[in-house]
Amino acid sequence: MKKLNTSPLSGMQELLPTEQAVFDQLKNNISDVYHHYGFLNIETPIIERTDILLAKAGGDTEKQIYMVSKTDESADSADQALRFDHTVPLARYVVEHNNDLAFPFQVTQINRNFRGERAQRGRFREFYQCDADIIGREKLPIAYDAKVISCIYAALKTFNLPKMIIRISNRKVLAGFLSALNLTDKASDISGIIDHAEKVPAEKTRAALAELGLSNELVDKVCAFMFTKGSYDEVELRLRGILGDLTAVAEGLSELKEVTTVLEAEKTSNYIIDFMIIRGLDYYTGTVFETMLEDYREIGSIASGGRYENLASNFTDQKFPGVGGSIGLTRLFFILREYNLIDMSSANPVDYIIFPITPNEYEDAFELAAELRAKGKSVDVDLSDRKLGDKFNRAGKIADYAVVVGNDEVISQKYTAKDLKTGGTSELQL
Amino acid sequence: MKKLNTSPLSGMQELLPTEQAVFDQLKNNISDVYHHYGFLNIETPIIERTDILLAKAGGDTEKQIYMVSKTDESADSADQALRFDHTVPLARYVVEHNNDLAFPFQVTQINRNFRGERAQRGRFREFYQCDADIIGREKLPIAYDAKVISCIYAALKTFNLPKMIIRISNRKVLAGFLSALNLTDKASDISGIIDHAEKVPAEKTRAALAELGLSNELVDKVCAFMFTKGSYDEVELRLRGILGDLTAVAEGLSELKEVTTVLEAEKTSNYIIDFMIIRGLDYYTGTVFETMLEDYREIGSIASGGRYENLASNFTDQKFPGVGGSIGLTRLFFILREYNLIDMSSANPVDYIIFPITPNEYEDAFELAAELRAKGKSVDVDLSDRKLGDKFNRAGKIADYAVVVGNDEVISQKYTAKDLKTGGTSELQL
Numbered sequence: 101m102k103k104l105n106t107s108p109l110s111g112m113q114e115l116l117p118t119e120q121a122v123f124d125q126l127k128n129n130i131s132d133v134y135h136h137y138g139f140l141n142i143e144t145p146i147i148e149r150t151d152i153l154l155a156k157a158g159g160d161t162e163k164q165i166y167m168v169s170k171t172d173e174s175a176d177s178a179d180q181a182l183r184f185d186h187t188v189p190l191a192r193y194v195v196e197h198n199n200d201l202a203f204p205f206q207v208t209q210i211n212r213n214f215r216g217e218r219a220q221r222g223r224f225r226e227f228y229q230c231d232a233d234i235i236g237r238e239k240l241p242i243a244y245d246a247k248v249i250s251c252i253y254a255a256l257k258t259f260n261l262p263k264m265i266i267r268i269s270n271r272k273v274l275a276g277f278l279s280a281l282n283l284t285d286k287a288s289d290i291s292g293i294i295d296h297a298e299k300v301p302a303e304k305t306r307a308a309l310a311e312l313g314l315s316n317e318l319v320d321k322v323c324a325f326m327f328t329k330g331s332y333d334e335v336e337l338r339l340r341g342i343l344g345d346l347t348a349v350a351e352g353l354s355e356l357k358e359v360t361t362v363l364e365a366e367k368t369s370n371y372i373i374d375f376m377i378i379r380g381l382d383y384y385t386g387t388v389f390e391t392m393l394e395d396y397r398e399i400g401s402i403a404s405g406g407r408y409e410n411l412a413s414n415f416t417d418q419k420f421p422g423v424g425g426s427i428g429l430t431r432l433f434f435i436l437r438e439y440n441l442i443d444m445s446s447a448n449p450v451d452y453i454i455f456p457i458t459p460n461e462y463e464d465a466f467e468l469a470a471e472l473r474a475k476g477k478s479v480d481v482d483l484s485d486r487k488l489g490d491k492f493n494r495a496g497k498i499a500d501y502a503v504v505v506g507n508d509e510v511i512s513q514k515y516t517a518k519d520l521k522t523g524g525t526s527e528l529q530l
Numbered sequence: 531m532k533k534l535n536t537s538p539l540s541g542m543q544e545l546l547p548t549e550q551a552v553f554d555q556l557k558n559n560i561s562d563v564y565h566h567y568g569f570l571n572i573e574t575p576i577i578e579r580t581d582i583l584l585a586k587a588g589g590d591t592e593k594q595i596y597m598v599s600k601t602d603e604s605a606d607s608a609d610q611a612l613r614f615d616h617t618v619p620l621a622r623y624v625v626e627h628n629n630d631l632a633f634p635f636q637v638t639q640i641n642r643n644f645r646g647e648r649a650q651r652g653r654f655r656e657f658y659q660c661d662a663d664i665i666g667r668e669k670l671p672i673a674y675d676a677k678v679i680s681c682i683y684a685a686l687k688t689f690n691l692p693k694m695i696i697r698i699s700n701r702k703v704l705a706g707f708l709s710a711l712n713l714t715d716k717a718s719d720i721s722g723i724i725d726h727a728e729k730v731p732a733e734k735t736r737a738a739l740a741e742l743g744l745s746n747e748l749v750d751k752v753c754a755f756m757f758t759k760g761s762y763d764e765v766e767l768r769l770r771g772i773l774g775d776l777t778a779v780a781e782g783l784s785e786l787k788e789v790t791t792v793l794e795a796e797k798t799s800n801y802i803i804d805f806m807i808i809r810g811l812d813y814y815t816g817t818v819f820e821t822m823l824e825d826y827r828e829i830g831s832i833a834s835g836g837r838y839e840n841l842a843s844n845f846t847d848q849k850f851p852g853v854g855g856s857i858g859l860t861r862l863f864f865i866l867r868e869y870n871l872i873d874m875s876s877a878n879p880v881d882y883i884i885f886p887i888t889p890n891e892y893e894d895a896f897e898l899a900a901e902l903r904a905k906g907k908s909v910d911v912d913l914s915d916r917k918l919g920d921k922f923n924r925a926g927k928i929a930d931y932a933v934v935v936g937n938d939e940v941i942s943q944k945y946t947a948k949d950l951k952t953g954g955t956s957e958l959q960l
Binding site: 102103104105106107108109112113114115116117118120121124135136137138140141142143144145146147148149151152155163164165166167168169170180182192193195196197200201202203204206207212214216225226236240241243244247361362365366367414415416417449450453459462463466467470473476477478479480481482483484485494495497498499 | 596598
């Protein structure tokens, strides 16, 4: 009989060991790719000063934050809370340690963040984010935007998903476009409308723009803009058709061109320029990108990011421009399972389970285990006194192969591995 | 100018990237060994219900716990707090998921825990613990105690530390010994005195025992007991000398004998039976162990654990006996650095940094990077527009080798790797 409620709190991911092994594999894949791309791992504390976390936040973030307090409160302790993303702690880290860092600072954080959102299916209050950022001191060439995009894309490729497409835009193009049309004062509303355009019928989008007081001609132009996508040359041509003169969007276009040129050089080809991409967060100032599964667009973005002109403006007068991207792994893992897009049966956590028949065989069983471990295998030696059938039953749940070590095997020093899925046997090669 | 205090909160570990790389290497080493020994990784949420965490706690734990609350509190939310160890969440996990687990359940958790202790040097409020546990259903053979000890020891061996010694005792031996002397009612006080005996002069220990009302003869016997150490045969002989009859300690001795027999079979030889080992936590019921560096005994235990008869008695009536051990990595890393026992210079996070001279060389630079990454190397491509000298300066802080890719290299397709430590150069073999 249970004495207490032992379910995890709602909104928290808790996996069985075999599921965890698949999750860990994906996390390690991301971490390996980030590492191979030269990103340095850091870990910041999960608990931060509240004034650091909320220096810029507000709105939902402030409402969703987990405050922390000790029952035994010491006098000097500041207000504390759990971090809700990696970006704010990174800004604090860069300011605090900037004299010891090598800029451009290529940095990754793969860890848990916390948001007390309203609990609902597929939304998590504790979730992994896998961030890759590049931070410059004073300036950072636009080519780095492509580097982050390539790296995130390379990480996702390890998941063996159906065809992915990277959608890229640049906030400066939108800002220049709206300025050329004298719509700068409505930029925030129009951004919101573009951001939602994919989820509503075109008529609704037009109506929303008209409601802002835009003439039919301006509605046409804004709609033509937001549905613009293609190669760099294609979108430039299209913009020229809408605006006539490209002066107002020249800076944004030039950045887009550089990003796509570097992506081509890196042979990261599955991208498209797409002016419907906005990214909700208002700290992005240039390049923005999202990644989608082409045949599963209803899933939405599976990884995203962008350029921010100044990472740490709330903490210091020094300027740290940066570009970063993130894979929200906990949510992504949940969704990919819903869509059966990851193979949950693939990863048995254990390679071999060895069954010594009696304690007389322990020494040989341990020696065999040591040999297999030295080859990088995961090996469990079952020391329980249960029946062999029960042992095989347990083994089948977590391992690929079982090896019985009895008197005969000790004498012959020949071992047979039993494939626990097929039942087939073969001599163990050491 | 800084606008806010950007230092991490006191008691939190925050490392520079090159330090983090060493820490990560140690953590990965532990994780790899646990995995190779067949332990399955799980992750429980960092936030738990307070009634789960405090079902058994009390005293210091209760005072040190971090309570968690949302600013936007929903009606159904239970009292929540940050976990202070892995054992309580593991107990909850085993009860919750026991129908889906394969017993004996060999499980590892390598993650952060939280205790709001008084801040002092070398004490952390947020710290990694690397736990390995084996949980049985209804029963669990004593041989598994040896398995946990061997596995923890194998993990520590990857640190390349000076000679380690595993000190092993068994709570049942102490309990039986005190019962034979009719001292069971003073067991708790005497355990505390033995637990501290190593840190105080022998005279103080004798005085403390005398204060409990023990006769001189009993003080002699208890002291003889606590200073008993050696092989199994040696301690059995010694105990026989003190007690005459071994009936009261027979069960504990038999368990100790089995543990040492299995350790011998596993060729884990650096152990000693040592009755001074108590382990403070009162949930241990049989085997207890600590690991020390023989020449740095002042450091104290670097990894410890033991057998608990019932993991989840506060949560369920089902019986789950277990044995586990833990490496407190954050504190251990801090101490090993203090004693210069880990090489902090060894791990450059990046293997190669490539310098394309102009964007014309990007394509070849990226191709070279891809080839090196395919070989498992970490490769950064420096896209900044700084002077080559500045680039080398940055590279020297984080990488082993630099490779310049200019027009000549592109034409010849021959690349030279410069060793950033020695300044020597050699042709890059691909």
